[in-house]
Amino acid sequence: MTSVHPSEQPAGPSAPPPGVSETLAAGRILPVVVLEDARAAAPLGAALTAGGLRTVEVTFRTDAAVDAIRAMSEDPRLFVGAGTVLTPGQVDEAVAAGARFIVCPGFSPRVVAHCQQVGVPVFPGAATPTEIQMAIDAGLDTVKFFPAEQLGGVPMIKALAAPFRAIRFIPTGGVHTGNLRDYLGLPSVLAVGGTWMVAPGLLAEGRWDDVTELTAAAVAAARKS
Numbered sequence: 001m002t003s004v005h006p007s008e009q010p011a012g013p014s015a016p017p018p019g020v021s022e023t024l025a026a027g028r029i030l031p032v033v034v035l036e037d038a039r040a041a042a043p044l045g046a047a048l049t050a051g052g053l054r055t056v057e058v059t060f061r062t063d064a065a066v067d068a069i070r071a072m073s074e075d076p077r078l079f080v081g082a083g084t085v086l087t088p089g090q091v092d093e094a095v096a097a098g099a100r101f102i103v104c105p106g107f108s109p110r111v112v113a114h115c116q117q118v119g120v121p122v123f124p125g126a127a128t129p130t131e132i133q134m135a136i137d138a139g140l141d142t143v144k145f146f147p148a149e150q151l152g153g154v155p156m157i158k159a160l161a162a163p164f165r166a167i168r169f170i171p172t173g174g175v176h177t178g179n180l181r182d183y184l185g186l187p188s189v190l191a192v193g194g195t196w197m198v199a200p201g202l203l204a205e206g207r208w209d210d211v212t213e214l215t216a217a218a219v220a221a222a223r224k225s
């Protein structure tokens with residue numbers, strides 16, 4: 001990239017601290033994990049790092065989330081966040097378990113405010129201009145764009161990025177190795193998220209070599225963008 005995107009200028013006081021954004025900007029891929037059994041967290045973390053990624057989002061879609069966040073946070077190679085966070089209580093549970101960032105599917109003013117109060121970076125979902133303005137009003141500069149493909153994918157992000165020049169997106173939903181470069185080629189995209197390298201079937205069967213292989217393929221594709 002030859003030009004500097006406005007979002008790379010010094011961030012505001014409420015923006016995520018450099019740790020999260022830098023780690024995401026380095027790997028450019030955020031695996032979104034749905035774990036049924038927290039005992040799989042450690043081998044999964046090892047498989048992801050072997051494939052070249054260290055940032056991971058563990059979703060609150062299952063009861064194993066808190067234990068999985070705790071287990072993965074013990075691995076110093078990993079930068080663990082919590083996803084599908086819908087309530088302030090889940091923010092507290094996630095942070096107590098070691099989560100270093102919070103991701104939400106949509107924009108909840110009370111979840112965002114609570115994250116800011118406890119000092120944990122938050123990436124809320126924002127799918128419309130109104131929701132993006134809510135994020136800006138809250139002092140944020142990065143949002144999840146979910147479900148990315150269903151909402152219009154790359155053309156939609158281009159259209160949204162035009163008026164919101166300082167906003168960065170983490171498109172998630174329908175992203176995979178075959179299309180991630182289209183997203184990562186946009187200057188407004190910080191990283192892409194998705195489940196394709198950590199599909200529930202792979203995790204249930206403990207197919208860690210496959211997770212590593214899919215992760216490495218995604219990392220290689222991202223490097224070409």
Ligand SMILES: O=C(O)C(=O)C[C@H](O)[C@H](O)COP(=O)(O)O
Binds near residue numbers: 083084173194
């Ligand atoms: O659970 C959440 O909080 C979400 O927002 C949903 C996930 O990020 C998407 O389901 C990932 O989408 P796929 O990669 O297409 O599977």
